[in-house]
Amino acid sequence: MSVIRTARTAAVFAAVTALALTGCSRGTQNAASGASPGKASGNKNATLIMSTLNNPFFVSVGNGARSQAAKSGVKLSLQNANNSDSTALNLATTAVSKQVGALIIDPVSSTSATASVKQANSANIPVMAFDRKPDGGTLSSFIGYDAIQAGRNAADALAKSLGEKGTIVEIQGLLGTNVAQDRSKGFEEEIAKYPKIKTVAKQAADFDRAKALDVMTNILQAHPGIAGVYAANDEMAMGALAALKARNLAGKVRLVGNDGIADALAAIQAGTMYATNAESPYALGQKVVSLTGNVLDGKKVAAEETLQGKLVTKSNVKAYAQYLVGIGDSADVPAALR
Numbered sequence: 324m325s326v327i328r329t330a331r332t333a334a335v336f337a338a339v340t341a342l343a344l345t346g347c348s349r350g351t352q353n354a355a356s357g358a359s360p361g362k363a364s365g366n367k368n369a370t371l372i373m374s375t376l377n378n379p380f381f382v383s384v385g386n387g388a389r390s391q392a393a394k395s396g397v398k399l400s401l402q403n404a405n406n407s408d409s410t411a412l413n414l415a416t417t418a419v420s421k422q423v424g425a426l427i428i429d430p431v432s433s434t435s436a437t438a439s440v441k442q443a444n445s446a447n448i449p450v451m452a453f454d455r456k457p458d459g460g461t462l463s464s465f466i467g468y469d470a471i472q473a474g475r476n477a478a479d480a481l482a483k484s485l486g487e488k489g490t491i492v493e494i495q496g497l498l499g500t501n502v503a504q505d506r507s508k509g510f511e512e513e514i515a516k517y518p519k520i521k522t523v524a525k526q527a528a529d530f531d532r533a534k535a536l537d538v539m540t541n542i543l544q545a546h547p548g549i550a551g552v553y554a555a556n557d558e559m560a561m562g563a564l565a566a567l568k569a570r571n572l573a574g575k576v577r578l579v580g581n582d583g584i585a586d587a588l589a590a591i592q593a594g595t596m597y598a599t600n601a602e603s604p605y606a607l608g609q610k611v612v613s614l615t616g617n618v619l620d621g622k623k624v625a626a627e628e629t630l631q632g633k634l635v636t637k638s639n640v641k642a643y644a645q646y647l648v649g650i651g652d653s654a655d656v657p658a659a660l661r
Contacts, residue, residue: 366424367619368398369612372414372439374431374455376403378530378558379584380604381429383655384454387608388427390651395616408435415439419446425463425615430455432499449618453611455500463618466611468602468630470502474509474555476634477579480598481514481551484577488519489550492542494535494563495527496555503530506555506581514553523549528559535562543570551577557587557599564595583635583643589657591640601643602632605652 371388373381385401392399400423404411411431418426419442426443430436433455440460443450449463456465481491493510496503514520524542528535535554543549543566552567554560560580567573573595580587583601590596607630614624635643644660647653653661 366422367396367616368400368423369425369427369615369619370400370402370414370418370423371427371612372402372404372411372418372429374404374411374429375406377405379586379655380556380558380582383584383604383652384429384608386654387603387605387652388612389608390605391609391612391616395613397612397616397619399612404431406431408432411435412438415442419443419448422446423448424619425449425451427451427453427611427615428457429453430457430500432497433458433501434499436460451611451615451618453607455502462626464614464624465627466607466614466630467502468607468632470505471509473581473600473602473632474506474511475513476509476600476632477506477553477581477598478510478513478517480600480634480636481553481577481579482517482520484579484597485520485551487517490521490523490546490548491551491553492539492546492549493522493525494538494552494554494559495525496530496559498527503527503555510553510555520551528554528562530556530558532558532562532565535559536565537562539563539566540569543567543572549576552579554578554580556580557582557584560596560599561586561590564590568595581632583632583655585655585657588635588640588644588655589659591635591637592657592659594637598634598636600632601635602630603647603650603652603655605647605655606630606650609650 402414408431436457437459440450440457444461451464452462453466495507523546526538528538552563554563557580567576577597580599583599587599617624644656647656
């Protein structure tokens, strides 16, 4: 593609990561707008504790974080909590004991992350959180995509694909996280606006592909005539797709996901998945490390920053893939779209 075309495409899809700054924090545990808890120590290193690295979304977050760390001059140590609350706490304890310059966390669960945040607060170490918000403690900043709007976007897309009528299934994420709760809330509130659409099954699969395969297989046995499926992330959408393929229903049952991982983009291009609310994890990783660099430099940052996703269907999947390439994220672009 030409340089001009790439630039134009990147400009169009820059809206995917456009920031909508909230006027105030959502809870008392967050700092007031513009505050930066913890002191800049002059130690420009940070520990980033990921909830998991077994999910392509979080692998991409890590890639974006590493890329930005090199640009921001941040020495970044990326740790994997393996979806374990106790492992996440142990990793945070180690980072605090070493007096790391800043702690960045992606909570395994919103409740369990509070202990890690408060440990760092006690040591006067600034804490950044992203994607999932801790229930307590004081943050320098929270960065995440608008999960309620993501659910709404998915509901509207699914309804549109069905001609606003039919029976559907909702596969929920890890309900101990605010992200899963908010995506479900947004979806359910929006789908209720379509009276001819009926949800016949709703079950959590914990953002996991294998669990979603089992959940979807069981649902199809009980409800073989469903018309559509909403999966709260693309990993679960891929599990649901595998179950649909096993019954020769791929492309016939409309499937909508969330995140925009490579497998989902490839499925949309192939016509076996209708849409995803794309939320570039790579851009999220870039943003959180960029803000961390500012905190380590003693600069004030907003207490909360909300990123907006972009609905991707077959009509714009190629353009979205070009946007990813433009921000340096070719790894998340399937071969068919490069």
